[in-house]
Each structure stands twice: as structure tokens, then as C-alpha cells.
Amino acid sequence: MKITRITITPIAIPDVPLANTKGVHPSVFLRSIIELWTDTGLVGLGETYGAKRTLEGLRTVAPRLEGLDPWDRHDLRRRIEAALPDAGGVNAPTALADHKLVDVVYSAFEIACLDLVGKATGRPLHDLLGGAVRRTIPFCGYLFYKFAKRDLTFGPDIMGEVMTPDAMVEQAREFVGAYGFRSLKLKGGVLEPDLEVETLLKLREAFPDHALRIDPMGAWTVPTALRVIDALGGVHGGVLEYLEDPCRGMDAMAELSAQTDMPLATNLVVVEFEQVIEAVKKDAVQIVLSDPHYWRGATGAIHLGEICRAAGLGVAMHSNSHLGISLAAMCHVAAATPNLTYDCDTHYPWSQKEIVAGGRPAFVDGCVQVPEEPGLGVELDHEAVAELHDLYQRAMVADRDDTAEILKYRPDFVRKVPRW
Numbered sequence: 187m188k189i190t191r192i193t194i195t196p197i198a199i200p201d202v203p204l205a206n207t208k209g210v211h212p213s214v215f216l217r218s219i220i221e222l223w224t225d226t227g228l229v230g231l232g233e234t235y236g237a238k239r240t241l242e243g244l245r246t247v248a249p250r251l252e253g254l255d256p257w258d259r260h261d262l263r264r265r266i267e268a269a270l271p272d273a274g275g276v277n278a279p280t281a282l283a284d285h286k287l288v289d290v291v292y293s294a295f296e297i298a299c300l301d302l303v304g305k306a307t308g309r310p311l312h313d314l315l316g317g318a319v320r321r322t323i324p325f326c327g328y329l330f331y332k333f334a335k336r337d338l339t340f341g342p343d344i345m346g347e348v349m350t351p352d353a354m355v356e357q358a359r360e361f362v363g364a365y366g367f368r369s370l371k372l373k374g375g376v377l378e379p380d381l382e383v384e385t386l387l388k389l390r391e392a393f394p395d396h397a398l399r400i401d402p403m404g405a406w407t408v409p410t411a412l413r414v415i416d417a418l419g420g421v422h423g424g425v426l427e428y429l430e431d432p433c434r435g436m437d438a439m440a441e442l443s444a445q446t447d448m449p450l451a452t453n454l455v456v457v458e459f460e461q462v463i464e465a466v467k468k469d470a471v472q473i474v475l476s477d478p479h480y481w482r483g484a485t486g487a488i489h490l491g492e493i494c495r496a497a498g499l500g501v502a503m504h505s506n507s508h509l510g511i512s513l514a515a516m517c518h519v520a521a522a523t524p525n526l527t528y529d530c531d532t533h534y535p536w537s538q539k540e541i542v543a544g545g546r547p548a549f550v551d552g553c554v555q556v557p558e559e560p561g562l563g564v565e566l567d568h569e570a571v572a573e574l575h576d577l578y579q580r581a582m583v584a585d586r587d588d589t590a591e592i593l594k595y596r597p598d599f600v601r602k603v604p605r606w
């Protein structure tokens with residue numbers, strides 16, 4: 187089987203103003219849809235980020251993949267490194283969500299290649315990753331403070347303004363009611379820490395049995411993080427199952443870790459295998475968030491799980507705004523990662539669109555069944571892709587800039603990390 191043609195289709199999906207410490211989501215989020223056509227007639231699918239830098243990387247690499255055997259991941263890596271000689275490594279330019287371009291591009295094509303291998307052999311992708319240790323994948327309800335959407339040109343709002351602890355409890359009730367989530371993640375670093383503490387305490391009261399976590403994305407200093415941990419009842423009998431990226435940078439995380447037993451998780455300070463080693467040496471984190479979109483694809487994410495097992499670290503799963511191809515890839519990786527013992531993040535409920543045939547998958551008790559069909563187990567709805575590609579062209583948004591977007595809602599906003 188050889189790849190004969192590569193199609194990269196940028197799409198835009200209506201989004202709502204979800205807040206984080208950098209700002210707020212723009213009116214659309216961007217994804218790239220990958221199709222790898224082969225001489226056998228099979229087509230491999232992938233989905234990844236759609237911002238300018240990724241799209242340029244994908245398009246630079248695409249012509250070099252003609253003739254590639256989808257089984258040969260070393261050849262795939264060599265071709266990508268040759269096409270993007272200055273775009274890899276820890277010190278690569280970090281315009282794309284602080285992650286490096288070679289790994290992001292490799293991840294996207296690797297998953298599409300694995301989809302082909304799965305389709306060619308008649309086996310689901312999780313079988314190619316070592317087999318499923320679970321077939322029901324639990325996700326957490328991802329809660330965001332948000333503004334009421336002002337510009338409805340590209341799509342409606344979801345849930346209006348949510349900027350108080352009580353409104354957040356209502357948001358959680360809607361999500362738990364609709365999807366059955368049994369754990370909740372709060373995107374923090376948006377309101378004063380005391381208000382975010384109040385939010386978590388109210389969530390605990392309303393959902394006594396749900397696992398809770400908060401991710402302020404580096405917004406807090408070490409003393410602030412310690413104060414928050416204390417206010418939330420500490421580790422034993424406290425409110426949190428873990429605390430994600432409370433402080434900015436590996437050294438601040440290590441400084442905090444030395445002063446608390448609260449498990450610290452990250453998707454910001456450990457995004458390379460080399461950084462797992464640094465984090466272990468510094469005892470900076472106890473849980474690493476996996477993500478097949480930048481951890482060198484699905485196989486890289488599985489390797490991360492194995493390295494974390496050896497290092498005594500836990501594994502959770504990160505998400506960005508995404509659609510169903512990504513959801514399928516996340517499910518296969520989660521199914522085949524034995525020590526992924528926390529519910530996975532997903533932004534999925536924050537968008538109503540889908541590009542896979544058959545529409546949106548069912549969430550039952552917060553869980554999605556891992557597909558059992560060959561490869562990723564999803565097929566494209568070409569009409570839906572065309573509609574969202576059309577929106578990409580009309581929206582004329584080429585990059586995600588949360589800080590520029592929040593100025594429409596809070597003209598005095600100044601980006602500052604740490605903020606408190």
C-alpha cells in the first residue's frame with residue numbers, strides 16, 4: 187500500500203466565548219482535516235489544529251508523503267524532519283500553543299497512517315496500539331467561565347454568561363444532565379482565586395461524589411497556589427483529585443510540589459519526552475496529560491504512558507476544541523493506555539457540529555464506547571466538511587488569538603502570567 191495523494195482541508199467550527207487566563211475563544215475554532223489516499227483505494231483520516239502555523243507545516247510536508255508506505259513510521263518521521271528542518275525540538279518557535287511543529291505534523295499524519303493500516307488489516311486502531319484494556323472511555327465535563335456571545339454571525343451561543351460560582355454550578359448541572367459526566371474540570375485563572383475556590387466549594391456541595399479538578403494555566407504564584415490548596419481542604423478529604431498547571435514553568439511547579447502533597451498535573455511544562463525526565467528529577471509534577479495531537483501521535487501517547495508508569499507518574503488526557511475524528515483517536519489511545527486512570531478531558535460538548543458520518547457519538551454516564559470498526563472507525567461526512575470549509579473561507583480567521591478576542595469584552599484586559 188502506498189500513499190498517492192494527500193488532501194488537507196482547513197475548516198472553521200462555530201465556537202462560544204470560553205474564558206481562560208490568556209483571554210477568550212474567538213467566534214470559530216480551526217481544525218485541519220487530513221485524507222491520505224492510497225493505491226489500494228483506502229483513505230486514511232486525521233484531524234489536527236487548524237491555525238496558520240500547523241496548516242503551513244501540513245501543506246509543506248504533504249507533497250513529500252507521496253509514495254510513503256503507511257506502515258513505515260520511521261520513513262514518515264524522516265520525511266517530515268526533512269521538510270521542516272527548523273521546526274522541531276524544545277526550543278522551536280512556540281506560536282502554536284507552545285508545542286513544536288514537527289511533532290504536531292507527525293502526529294496528524296501518523297494517526298491517518300494508522301487509520302490506513304487498521305483499515306487494511308481489518309483491525310481497530312486500539313489493536314495496533316497493544317489492545318484495549320478498557321472499551322468504555324470516561325470523559326470529564328469541561329467547565330468554562332464564559333461571556334454571553336455577542337456576535338452570532340457564525341453560530342448561536344451555548345448557556346449565555348457564566349461568570350459567577352452559582353452560574354458555574356448551573357453549567358455543571360446542564361452538562362451532567364445531558365452527558366452524565368461523573369467528574370468535572372474547571373478552567374481556572376479567570377476570576378480572582380477566592381471566587382474560583384468558592385466555585386469549587388459550591389460544585390462540591392452540588393456534586394458530592396464527582397471528582398473535581400481545576401486548571402488555571404499558570405495563573406497563580408506559588409504562595410497563591412498554596413493558599414488555594416489550603417482553602418480547598420488540602421489533599422486528604424479535600425475537594426480536588428489533582429491540580430493542573432497552577433504555576434508557570436517547571437521550576438515554579440517544582441517549588442510548589444516541594445511544599446504540598448497535592449498531585450500536580452500538567453500539559454504545559456511537560457510536552458516533550460525529555461521534559462518527563464526533567465520533571466521527574468525535579469519532582470515538579472505527578473501527572474502528565476497525554477494527547478495524541480502532539481505527543482508524537484497515537485504511538486507516542488502510548489509510549490508516554492509507559493514512561494510515566496516507569497517513572498511512577500499518573501496519566502490523564504488533554505484536549506483542545508475538536509470534532510469526531512479527534513474524539514475517535516483520543517478514545518483509541520485511552521483504550522490502550524493501561525495507566526490512564528483519570529477521566530479524559532474533552533471540549534466536545536462545546537460545539538454542535540460534526541464531520542463524521544452518522545453524527546455525534548452518544549455519551550452515556552460521561553463515557554464514549556471505543557470504536558470497534560477497522561482503523562479509527564469513523565468515515566467522513568463530506569457535505570459537513572464542505573460546509574465548514576466554506577465557513578473557514580468566510581470567517582477569515584487564520585489563527586487563534588484569545589487575548590485579542592477578550593478585548594472585545596474587556597477592553598482593559600492585560601495579559602499577565604502569573605496573574606495572582
Ligand SMILES: O=C([O-])C(=O)C[C@H](O)[C@@H](O)C(=O)[O-]
Nearest residue numbers: 205206401453504505506507
Ligand atoms: O488543559 C488545557 O490546558 C486546555 O484545555 C487547553 C485549551 O486551550 C483551553 O485552555 C481552552 O480551550 O481555552
Ligand SMILES: [Mg+2]
Nearest residue numbers: 401430431453
Ligand atoms: Mg491544561
